[in-house]
Amino acid sequence: MEKNNADPHVIVVGAGPTGLMLAGELRLGGARVTVVERLAEPTGQSRGLGFTARAMEVFDQRDLLPRFGTLEKSPMGHFGGVQFDYTVLPDGHFGARGVPQSLTESVLEEWAVELGADLRRGWELLELAQDDDGVGIVAATPHGVQRLRADYLVGCDGGQSGVRKAGGFDFPGMPATRGMYLADVVGCDLRPRFLGERLPGGMVMAAPLGDGVDRIIVCEHGTPADDRSSTPSFAEVADAWERITGESIHAGSAKWVSSFTDATRQVGEYRRGRVLLAGDAAHIHLPAGGQGLSTGVQDAANLGWKLAATVAGWAPPGLLDTYHDERHATGARLLMNTRAQGMVFLGGAEADPVRAVLTELIGIPEVKRHLAGIVSGLDVRYDLGGDHPLLGRRIPPRPLAGSAGGTSTTRLLHPAQGVLLDFADDPALRAVAAGWKDRVNVATVTAEPDAGLGAAAAVLVRPDGYVAWVAGGAEDLPAALGRWFGAPTGSAAP
Known part of the structure; x- marks a missing residue:
């Protein structure tokens, strides 16, 4: 299949926060972009409820923060459920809280489309093939099977990424050890458990979202860790909640329910020829503090200008390869810290000594700064070959x-x-x-x-x-x- 001048320079698969952020970045760099998304409409569901301090800076550098309305910065955060003040860092805070992922996606979609990105919903990837000159895809669409070709393709299609599988990327890591439920419920009369409550049978969390809706997470010890192919029912969630807490929420209902695990994996390479990965397509982990969405947004900001420069023809040799060099190391630290938090936060009585030691350590200012930097993303520094304290770091907002x-x-x-x-x-x-x-x-x-x-x-x-x-x-x-x-x-x- 030959490429013509009407074809995009880049195909982005997936219209979540990572894919939409990447589309906007590519358009700012002058690249023609087509975003293909399997879903015909946004789900309206919001697994994420905010983003980190570093993601806020990324949005701010593109003048996107005003589109979110009033944002509440949270000075207090936690590591593994142990709370402390993130303002121990210059410009530090835990991040923007209470921002539904649906709003983040809506803001980024509006911005990317305004810049000229071509968003095609209802396109499900069936095949992809790359050669020396480009990448072609075959997709099932509302108008039948369609073909599209571009210079490059980026998979931003989540933890079950079809691009990752079709592109032959390896995905090593740690298999899941526990399964968990996530739901937005109404009519359950719940007391807040903002940081979660550990009980003999597991951990439960409850946080009011407003309008009578509560976000709950249920982690029952012994819950099978297998990835589910079907959506759990509210009855399953309510049963698990009652087994752990002794409280019944069966009289309520759920706006939506999903499940997740603590599986931790990262691709060995973020680029294979003309196919690249970003966000959850490249790394999966236990959700902790909005880091997944935020890291995906930063992947997109790092890749966007480099890929746009490559298709424009002015990129110096090796520029596109620095995407893997810089972001793979950042992703590995993300997996390290979320796995550590999971062990501390979700473990049973056997983890009590670790929690006690962590609580003592967080009393030390240097430890606070270190952990706050990891979770907020403010500690990211790329190795650019020099020792000046600014080199490789993000320019501070001043x-x-x-x-x-x-x-x-x-x-x-x-x-x-x-x-x-x-x-x-x-x-x-x-x-x-x-x-x-x-x-x-x-x-x-x-x-x-x-x-x-x-x-x-x-x-x-x-x-x-x-x-x-x-x-x-x-x-x-x-x-x-x-x-x-x-x-x-x-x-x-x-």
């Missing part, structure tokens, strides 16, 4: 002043291009960067002395918000620009 008035590190990232922050008003640096003016915006600005920018004379920031170069480092500016943004305009393509 106000800036310039000749055109006030701005911020976040606002300068709205166009999803690179940014050279010139704090020293250095015309020589600006002259060097002029060769990349179609990919890197230069801003001559000043910051407050305590802004956490390390008194740097200049900083180069990638489109995903991560610092790629700091003046005075081992690498000079032309080399850094070439490494991340390809050859300057007018020179030979890489």
Whole structure:
């Protein structure tokens, strides 16, 4: 099947938060994008009820936070059910709480479509095949079997990813050891158990969502860990709740019910040729603190500009491979911390000594900062080959002043291009960067002395918000620009 000029550059499979975020990022980079989604309509269900501090920063750098309305930041979070204050970190908090995943998907869908993404619902992937020139798919659609071809394809289709299976990706990890129920219930007259309550028969959690709806999680010791092919009934959930708590909720009902396990797996490679994976398609784990959705959004922000640069032809050699290098390591830490939390939080009496030790350790400020950084995502640092404290980290959200008035590190990232922050008003640096003016915006600005920018004379920031170069480092500016943004305009393509 030959590709024509009307075909997309990229096919994204899956219209969850990861796929929609990726579609928007690709469109900002100028790529033609088609998103295919198996479901004809959004389910309206919301497994996730918020996102982490780092995901908030990602949304903010694309000016998306106002679309969510008023967001409540939670200073208090937990690790394995042991609560503590996440503001021990600069800019730290547990994340935005009480945001239904359905709202997140709605915001991202509206944004991606506004930018020109082609969203096709009711398209179920049947086959995919790649060759040296592109990727083709066969899908069942409301209008019969359809074929589509693109330069690249990204699977954002969740934990049961069809792309992962069809693409031949391995998926090693730890099998499930326990099964759990998740439901939004009404008419159950529940007392809140925000962080969960451990009882001899298992763990239960209950949190009011408003309008008489409660979110419950039920983890009964001995529940089979097999992945279910059918949706559990409310009666099954109510029976398990009563066995654990002695309370009956059978008089109530459920708006929706689902089940999940503590299986922990990650693909060995995020890219196989022209097929890539992101979000739950690349890593599955026990839900803990909105980290799954948030990590998927960050996968998309990391991949989007790199893949757009690749199809546009200006990406330097190896740029697309840095997606795996950077995000696989981040995903591995996600699996490590969620598995540890599961052992502490869901274990029975045998885990009591571990919980006691963890409670003591969290009293130590350094431990608080470490654990808060892991869960919030604020500790992510990519290994870019230097030792400056900013290098490889995300530029902190700070106000800036310039000749055109006030701005911020976040606002300068709205166009999803690179940014050279010139704090020293250095015309020589600006002259060097002029060769990349179609990919890197230069801003001559000043910051407050305590802004956490390390008194740097200049900083180069990638489109995903991560610092790629700091003046005075081992690498000079032309080399850094070439490494991340390809050859300057007018020179030979890489």
